[in-house]
Amino acid sequence: DIQMTQSPSTLSASVGDRVTITCRASQTISNWLAWYQRKPGKAPKVLIYKASSLESGVPSRFSGSGSGTEFTLTISSLQPDDFATYYCQQYSSYRTFGQGTKVEIK
Amino acid sequence: QVQLQESGPGLVKPSETLSLTCTVSGGSISGYYWSWIRQPPGKGLEWIGYVHYTGNTRYNPTLKSRATISVDTSKSQFSLKLSAVTAADTAVYYCVRDGSSPSNHDYHGMDVWGQGTTVTVSS
Numbered sequence: 001d002i003q004m005t006q007s008p009s010t011l012s013a014s015v016g017d018r019v020t021i022t023c024r025a026s027q028t029i030s031n032w033l034a035w036y037q038r039k040p041g042k043a044p045k046v047l048i049y050k051a052s053s054l055e056s057g058v059p060s061r062f063s064g065s066g067s068g069t070e071f072t073l074t075i076s077s078l079q080p081d082d083f084a085t086y087y088c089q090q091y092s093s094y095r096t097f098g099q100g101t102k103v104e105i106k
Numbered sequence: 107q108v109q110l111q112e113s114g115p116g117l118v119k120p121s122e123t124l125s126l127t128c129t130v131s132g133g134s135i136s137g138y139y140w141s142w143i144r145q146p147p148g149k150g151l152e153w154i155g156y157v158h159y160t161g162n163t164r165y166n167p168t169l170k171s172r173a174t175i176s177v178d179t180s181k182s183q184f185s186l187k188l189s190a191v192t193a194a195d196t197a198v199y200y201c202v203r204d205g206s207s208p209s210n211h212d213y214h215g216m217d218v219w220g221q222g223t224t225v226t227v228s229s
Binding site: 001030032034036043044046049050055087089091092094095096097098099100 | 151204
């Protein structure tokens with residue numbers, strides 16, 4: 001089965017910062033990767049699918065890149081609404097989530 | 107707007123079978139894949155498996171055949187049974203809408219989630 005490793009597990013940043021989260025797969029998954037944002041008490045929300053496709057309604061400051069085994073989620077200018085936990089999820093073989101990256105206020 | 111609601115016992119004894127049901131409202135269960143996800147305390151999200159509205163299923167291999175997911179389209183429900191539970195199965199369990207196509211090209215992620223139900227395994 002495919003393992004997904006996210007880094008860092010926690011990230012401290014300020015409003016306006018550029019933020020990058022990395023997700024590595026234990027084997028190649030092509031570009032079959034999604035990114036989610038999750039806030040306390042709420043369901044995860046899809047941000048990115050197929051590694052770099054922006055889900056409808058998601059602000060353009062979010063972007064995804066990568067293929068094969070290494071992927072990144074970038075927030076170009078962090079906004080107050082973006083403090084949350086972010087998960088990657090592969091769908092190349094079944095489904096596997098990364099362990100999450102919490103973006104907190106510096 | 108599609109909504110999902112989990113139901114089932116909040117406490118299960120070790121070695122017994124955990125049973126949960128998810129009711130789909132505000133939309134059709136047909137045409138979609140439906141997953142169960144869980145999150146143990148302090149840990150990340152774990153996919154348990156999915157069922158297609160036709161009844162086809164796929165499971166997380168790490169659960170070693172303990173999971174069974176079924177669908178009842180007449181009731182707009184799908185269900186999870188997890189046998190031989192231990193304390194490690196204590197988690198918040200979520201039912202989720204998990205796409206409408208067998209092709210990865212058309213997959214946009216898990217777009218509708220239930221609120222989650224806490225299941226504790228303890229004697």
